[in-house]
Amino acid sequence: MKPATLSEAEMDAISDWSESSQQLVRELLGKYPDKRSAVMPLLYVSMIENGYVTAEGMKSVAVLTGLTGAQVQSVASFYSMYKREELGKYLVSVCTSISCFLLGADDVLAAIEDETGVPDGETGHDGTFTVEHVECNGACGGAPVVLVNYEMVEGVTAEKARELVKWLRDGGPDVVGTEEMQQLFGGAKSFDWAVREPEGAVLPVPAFAPYGSARGVK
């Protein structure tokens, strides 16, 4: 699959994006038979550029995909992971669906709200944390589960959740990786993870190399 060639107007729309993001845009557009399909990946790239899904970001994605801004917004507003407000450095998501609920997820959420001082669905004033409850994250065998920038920690207790918050606040790691957090704050897992993963997340966008959001963990 060959990277797409961008027109002048398309380049103009992302002239303030980093060169690496501009290259990702070409590659992502080349991965689909129809450029409209790149809307979701490009929204993630726009979040990396702007921190969240901004009006300008949506306009850029619209130009790149041949859509109107309203069409892009209709997509961005449908999915829960395209955040349209400024986020904290760490998005802490607590699953409170049935299996996690049965094993104490509400206590974990309460502990995180208390320790961060940020209520469910909000971002703290200092910009460190955004806290949210989320629906099932596919970690029911290791319930309750907490995600930090979509990196998973399974088998979390209320007490461990407080320690996780302190570790993020005091240490302020630039990259969060699922294994390190699991080792420090996790418990039972859904299955044997077996080996460490070399990459983690730098911001509240799923860490995935083709979207430019993955970084090596130490």
Next chain:
Amino acid sequence: MKILTERMEAHRTDSHTIERYEATGGYSALRKGFEIGPEAVTAEVKASNIRGRGGANFPAGVKWGFLAPARPAYLVINADESEPGTFKDRQLLERDPHQLVEGVVLSSYALGVNHAFIYIRGEYPKPARRVQHAVDEAYAKGYLGKDILGSGFDLDVTVHLGGGAYICGEESALLNSLEGRRGEPRIKPPFPAVEGLYSKPTIVNNVETISNVPWIVSNGGIAYASIGPDTSAGTRLISLSGHINKPGNYEIVMGMTWRDLIYDIGGGIPGGRELKAWIPGGSSAPWFVPAEHLDTPATIDDVNDLGSMMGSGAVIVMDETTDVVAAAHRIVRFYSHESCGQCTPCREGTTWLERIFNRLLNGQGRMADIDLLIDVSDGISPGLTWPPAMTTICPLGPSATAPVVSIMKYFRDEVEARVVSGIPVALEAADG
């Protein structure tokens, strides 16, 4: 008998690498497939009788048979695993991604597809990283790309991340999402096999289903069909969660009883507590209770006959301490949040169910709320029958009625007591 999890159990630390995959027979099924030809690969999958593992349990070979002749056609792997209780595909994606990739190449070859997509839920970045890495390795080794292994067959694979929406597990919603649209299910017909991605013929299959294809091609469809009961052929991954001693994914041959599954495989209930109820196939399934169902077989047809479903293979166990009103509320809230909003009965119905449950949980319930819950449920799925009657484009709305019907059927006294006292029966019992 292990098919899907054999490699990851035998080779714990490197089952996800191409080196280990090749060293344990990986990509030999692909060579065999190219020798026997696409029609023969299709014939093996049909002969295997494998039923889709995403939740609908529809025979995969039959689905393939619906693919219209127009080209291009597409294969889309549904890795949007989101049914509460389900975490099996995550393990397959992380621990044995090449098994899926080989299945994708074989299936695409059989179907005459030159571009396949793997749609992974957005909250699964680690599985996506593993799959993308496997895809990159497969390209580098000539298992993907142009003229694969000198066969003349070309295939590209795109790994796509979702944006956080349960509804995209519904195949036509997934296709809309992949087209860069809101994940709203389409009215059917036309079915995706006729008009799917970009209005072209498209097959959508689950991760686990396609991960079985290399074994089926290597060993023959008949060998697969001979495993387990006739209409529940093969092994399948069961995800055990909730109040159970040994939660996890288990690859089983279908046909054992629920007692075997919960007490032998799952190690029973923590603290020796009593089993109160379980959900046999993901949160959309009506509940089972020990008095009626513990010694019945866990097969697709037996569970259907008893008014529920094996669904995605997710078993959620609830012990005697469970507040069933709160548990049902939690499931209803999920559907209320995940309703795409297209169909009024689902959008409004799930919202009102959640509100009425909120009232019950807050100690403000009224006796009339019990009939109201049933009435609203009946408005979403008239008659509250099994399988559910539909007033909606997709089954999400009717799924929200499953916990309501279940608690009214088995635990109505607890719901009524909740209205009267405002506190959970389970809590009263715990406090003596």
